Amino acid sequence: MDGFLNINKPEGISSYDVIRNLKKIIPRSSKLGHLGTLDPWASGVLPVAVGRATRVIQYLEDERKLYIAEMVLGAISDTEDSHGNISYTGTCLYQEERLLDILASLQGRIEQIPPMYSALHHQGKRLYQLARQGITVERKPRKIEIYSIQLLSQKLENHLPRLTIEVSCSRGTYIRSLCRDIGEKLGTGAYMSRLIRKGSGVFKIEDSTALKEIMDNPHNLEGIIYPLDYPLQNIPALKLYTAEQDIDIINGKSLKWDEALSSGLARVYSSMGNLLALAQIKEQNGMLLIQPKTVFIPG
Structure with missing residues (x-):
């Protein structure tokens, strides 16, 4: 079996958990690999290469990603998302015009400081390993590109504003760090409360298949696998x-x-x-x- 599965990863499991589940229903002779790691608490598009398609992954790593993110203003988190230690800043008022200006300023090629809770290395150790020990180190800014960023909605929940944004970006972009930076520029602080990946290159969420559906109907694999050259049309x-x-x-x-x-x-x-x-x-x-x-x- 060779080709790509467009998996809709649920919240609460890692990208490798998806691979581990698929190994139960895909022949052992077929290698498996995923394109672009999704954090456990993120959901959405996770393309999985099967068999000879794993040799294509190296050519797809720079494909654009599309995300929907929800962020909470008026609070910050040590993990930059809702699963860390949250502190309230006491300031949550903002002007929409100022917010839109900030979003516009973040479009294009920018530098981003990655989060401490990430898999990046520092002197041979993962940053998240240091963070769990209470150690914070200086991280060098990394060049990324934000192709577009749009404000989709605003609402008030539990007395704090929640914003939903759509972001099209390059490889290596941390959306929770983008939310952090928006909060800092607004002067309110912010953390990411939800993340959905809507697209990864040619793979779109509307064409994806839920992991549970695949596991419940393994005999349908041949009907949903994309051919080897599907993501190479450009x-x-x-x-x-x-x-x-x-x-x-x-x-x-x-x-x-x-x-x-x-x-x-x-x-x-x-x-x-x-x-x-x-x-x-x-x-x-x-x-x-x-x-x-x-x-x-x-x-």
């Missing part, structure tokens, strides 16, 4: 002409190519029309070469 493609060319690519040999192609990554399909490899297209001595990078040996 990469140019070429089709080989002969079985001899197929064999050369399978063996990792470079091929001369006469047709016009742009330099860069390309999908290579066999003469029979099956995805055979991801290859680098290079110009050398006035001729184009197809250099295989990742070969998907036919099963």
Whole structure:
């Protein structure tokens, strides 16, 4: 079995818990891997690569992510979410115009200080391990990109404002840290109270399948698995002409190519029309070469 499952991860379990569950119903010979870790208390899209699709993960790690986040103003948390120690700031008043200006200022390429409760390393230890020991260390800002950020709703609950935002962002963005920064700029403090991932690259929440539904109906797997090349549609493609060319690519040999192609990554399909490899297209001595990078040996 090869391809991708678009899992709707529920709250309360880790991304690896999803993999562990799927191992119970997917043949042992098939490798499994997920794209982009979701925190246990987040829900939403978790694409899972099955079989040869695990070799595609490296090409998808920089795909855009889309989130819906709820944040509470007037309080802060040591974990930057609702599962930490919460302290009330005593200030929760804000002006909507100022809020919208702050959201606009966060769009584009920015630097973000990651949270202490994260899996990043500091001198050989995970930051969350240090945080649990009561140790706080200086974290270097990391470059991220916020493609868009929109205010969806505002409400008052338990005397504190709750805002819902939609964020399209790059890999490495911590949404709870974004909520923290919005609260700091507003002067109220804030923590993230809920997070839903609506999209990861081409995988959308409206097309996802609940983990429970998959576990309850394992015989339906073939009907919901996406093909190996589904998330690669934005990469140019070429089709080989002969079985001899197929064999050369399978063996990792470079091929001369006469047709016009742009330099860069390309999908290579066999003469029979099956995805055979991801290859680098290079110009050398006035001729184009197809250099295989990742070969998907036919099963």
